Amino acid sequence: xxxxxxxEREIVVPGxxxxxxxxxxxxxxxxxxxxxxxxxxxxxxxxxxxxxKVIPLGGKYIPKKxxxxxGRVTDVGFSGWRVDFGWAFNMNVSLKEGSxxxxxxxxxxxxxxxxxDLVVAKIIKVMSSKIIDASLxxxxxxxxxTGRLIEVESSRVPRIIGKQGxxxxxxxxxxxxxxxxxxxxxxxxxxxxxxxxMKAEETIRKIENEAHSEGLTDKISAFLNVKPRxxxxxxxx
Amino acid sequence: MNDxxxxxxxxxxxxxxxxxxxxxxxxxxxxxxxxITYNVSNKAEGSARVKIGDTExxxxxxxxxxxxxxxxxxxxNLITNAELLPLSSPMFLPGPPDAQxxxxxxxxxxxxxxxGMIDMKxxxxxxxxxxxxxxxxxxxxxxxxNLIDAAALAAVAALRVAVLPKLEGDKVQxxxxxxxxxxxxxxxxxxxxxxxxxxLVVDANRQEEEAVDxxxxxxxxxxxxxxxxxxxxxxxxxIEEVDQAITLAKKVSEQFRKELTx
Numbered sequence: 001x002x003x004x005x006x007x008e009r010e011i012v013v014p015g016x017x018x019x020x021x022x023x024x025x026x027x028x029x030x031x032x033x034x035x036x037x038x039x040x041x042x043x044x045x046x047x048x049x050x051x052x053k054v055i056p057l058g059g060k061y062i063p064k065k066x067x068x069x070x071g072r073v074t075d076v077g078f079s080g081w082r083v084d085f086g087w088a089f090n091m092n093v094s095l096k097e098g099s100x101x102x103x104x105x106x107x108x109x110x111x112x113x114x115x116x117d118l119v120v121a122k123i124i125k126v127m128s129s130k131i132i133d134a135s136l137x138x139x140x141x142x143x144x145x146t147g148r149l150i151e152v153e154s155s156r157v158p159r160i161i162g163k164q165g166x167x168x169x170x171x172x173x174x175x176x177x178x179x180x181x182x183x184x185x186x187x188x189x190x191x192x193x194x195x196x197x198m199k200a201e202e203t204i205r206k207i208e209n210e211a212h213s214e215g216l217t218d219k220i221s222a223f224l225n226v227k228p229r230x231x232x233x234x235x236x237x
Numbered sequence: 238m239n240d241x242x243x244x245x246x247x248x249x250x251x252x253x254x255x256x257x258x259x260x261x262x263x264x265x266x267x268x269x270x271x272x273i274t275y276n277v278s279n280k281a282e283g284s285a286r287v288k289i290g291d292t293e294x295x296x297x298x299x300x301x302x303x304x305x306x307x308x309x310x311x312x313x314n315l316i317t318n319a320e321l322l323p324l325s326s327p328m329f330l331p332g333p334p335d336a337q338x339x340x341x342x343x344x345x346x347x348x349x350x351x352x353g354m355i356d357m358k359x360x361x362x363x364x365x366x367x368x369x370x371x372x373x374x375x376x377x378x379x380x381x382x383n384l385i386d387a388a389a390l391a392a393v394a395a396l397r398v399a400v401l402p403k404l405e406g407d408k409v410q411x412x413x414x415x416x417x418x419x420x421x422x423x424x425x426x427x428x429x430x431x432x433x434x435x436x437l438v439v440d441a442n443r444q445e446e447e448a449v450d451x452x453x454x455x456x457x458x459x460x461x462x463x464x465x466x467x468x469x470x471x472x473x474x475x476i477e478e479v480d481q482a483i484t485l486a487k488k489v490s491e492q493f494r495k496e497l498t499x
Binding site: 146147148149195 | 251252255259261
């Protein structure tokens with residue numbers, strides 16, 4: 001017997017049975033017990049092909065491979081850096097993953113990243129022992145300069161970015177600010193003046209508060225007084 | 238994660254240099270709205286919750302009787318204690334009181350004590366034998382900067398509504414309140430001025446507090462009289478800056494007082 005027990009986008013609670021039978025696979029926020037798939041989170045039910053997923057309504061960010069996160073360098077060691085990214089454990093950036101430039105043998109590693117620097121890092125490995133390895137040389141990784149750092153719910157990050165980055169590029173175009181969104185819910189904003197940065201922050205807070213409402217893109221474009229950008233196929237963000 | 242000194246603060250400092258603040262306020266502008274809720278605890282003789290922006294503090298007054306101290310045989314006692322709850326900030330840890338909570342309690346205590354806000358002589362029941370003890374407890378609910386002003390405001394607000402409990406024989410009947418208010422003479426307001434670089438600002442939020450070089454707390458009563466001061470931080474104030482800070486504190490404390498008495 002194969003059965004989906006809840007409707008799409010319905011709110012489910014931990015322990016609730018989502019499906020029966022072996023035709024579906026549990027993904028994030030769900031697990032299999034016997035021939036049943038059970039939710040492990042409070043969130044919205046989501047069916048993607050044969051994958052069953054629960055999108056959490058809130059909660060702490062849980063690191064995942066290939067996530068781009070914003071963090072702050074806390075420690076420089078002999079063979080790498082440690083970066084605090086708002087999780088219980090810091091992540092390690094090894095010397096090999098530190099920079100696209102060649103790092104000579106006797107280099108002072110704090111010349112590259114010093115304690116207190118903000119960086120965009122990509123998680124390359126998450127081990128079960130909570131050891132997280134990250135890279136600072138993959139595309140998009142860099143050191144961030146002076147800017148406004150705000151914290152949002154990490155479950156709202158996909159809405160802030162939007163489909164193919166539509167929302168975030170709308171904010172960038174309307175405010176003229178440079179915005180970097182980390183999957184861990186940290187957002188870095190840097191603009192030419194304070195008013196623009198505050199407008200960008202206000203917009204992001206608005207998205208965070210109204211993340212579950214329909215037609216959010218239109219609301220935000222009305223708020224920012226701009227036309228929503230057409231989504232072009234294969235648009236590289 | 239914002240425990241790192243210079244680097245994390247240079248955004249705030251740069252804005253301050255350009256005469257701007259991170260949330261767009263003017264240097265002499267405190268956060269809006271200030272919310273004061275009275276009698277939030279039904280067990281306490283008086284209590285108040287104060288919210289300045291996202292900073293939230295609860296103060297409670299409990300009354301008890303005891304023997305007076307040898308140097309003030311005809312006066313009641315005031316005992317102030319502040320607790321920085323770990324839930325209110327990632328920087329606060331459980332455990333015995335640390336320097337910050339002791340300082341917070343002492344600044345609040347000094348403002349009330351040195352201004353003579355409470356008529357301590359009227360809190361004497363029998364001279365040399367029995368007096369009222371006022372136990373003033375401060376709990377931080379959320380720290381978004383400027384805990385001192387919020388705590389001092391909450392303490393004064395709690396004392397304004399505090400009543401004496403019923404006294405039978407020499408025992409306090411807890412839970413039974415009389416209509417007699419704690420005798421007050423005036424209302425001291427503590428206002429803290431923060432120095433960031435060469436500029437003085439009021440009511441710093443948490444991000445700004447990380448960039449603060451030093452601060453000066455001033456307790457001012459309604460006649461504009463200064464009753465207590467406390468300076469914190471490693472950088473000094475010049476004499477002109479102290480004058481500026483006091484002028485600023487007088488202005489802002491009037492706004493706090495208006496919120497308190499409305």
